[in-house]
Amino acid sequence: MWPFGRSARRRGWEAPDTDPLHAAVQEVISQIPVDFGGGCPPKKAYAMAWLIRSERLRTSLDIGVYRGRSLMPQAVAHRDYTGGVAYGVDPYSSAEAMQLDNEPLRERIRQFIDATDFERMYGDVLALRDRLGLAEHCRIVRKTSEEAAADFAARGVRFGLIHVDGNHDTAKVLRDVELYWPLLSRGGFLVMDDVSWASVKPAVDAVASKATLVFYESQPTVTELDYAVFWSGRSHRKAELLRESLRRLRG
Ligand SMILES: C[S@@+](CC[C@H](N)C(=O)[O-])C[C@H]1O[C@@H](n2cnc3c(N)ncnc32)[C@H](O)[C@@H]1O
DSSP, rough: OOOSSSSHTTOOOOOOGHHHHHHHHHHHHHTTTOOTTOOHHHHHHHHHHHHHHHTTTTTTEOOOOTTTTTTTHHHIIIIIIOOOEEEOOOOOHHHHOOOOSOHHHHHHHHHHHHHHHHHHHHHHHHHHHTTOOOGGGGEOOOOOOHHHHHHHHHHHHOOOEEOOSSOHHHHHHHHHHHHHHGGGGEEEEEEETTTTTTTHHHHHHHHHTEEEEEEHHHHTTSOOEEEEEEEEEOHHHHHHHHHHHHHHHOO
8 A cells, every 4th residue: 555644755655646746757758659669668767756856866867868758757857856967878870779689679670770760869859858848957968878978977977866778788788887887876776777688687787796676677568667776875774665665656
């Protein structure tokens, strides 16, 4: 049962039905289509926005923006609660989007990329961000994650939450966690997408060796959810509270 009441709310457990953040996230993602190339599920979008609000994370990062279903909800949480910024990194390039490691999907990925106009998608995402009134809280960096990591590191930018959902080939996703782990703030969250993919697993294992797992669900064909949340903090008590909260959010 959902824990209603003041003490529950103090701990950040607002029932989704009555939580204005939930409504704002749904409103935004209802305007962004899901297709073969991407489409963050509503529960995951809300979970990331919820973490930003409840942990007061002022800077977050989305690696692999695509149409913006995982980035815009982060920006909503910053606009409405933290005053901070969600960065999105995506090269919007057919060459960079190609993924070779997932053999069963390789041909479908190739056909999808051939049919996708990334230039146009980039323009559409910028226009959507502006139309949603998110421009002040959302910066889109049109670079590969590797190029962007060097810029962020040079500028001393650190993130309270990083969502890794760019190129899913093993070498690329391993590089993402290697480059971005040092850019995570102390007590920050690393969210890994598509944890069921064999090509992503080595990166999940690498993160699991240094961070605390606080959420994992991998049933893409049943619940659409296929992601894990790692926390870089050390307190067992807080890890338990995070686990309980994320479980409740998931419903
Ligand atoms: C699965 S989609 C992202 C879906 C999106 N997060 C969502 O929830 O709808 C993967 C995206 O990663 C981008 N991408 C590919 N290579 C990349 C790289 N090296 N760095 C950052 N993004 C990359 C692709 O252009 C594509 O838009």
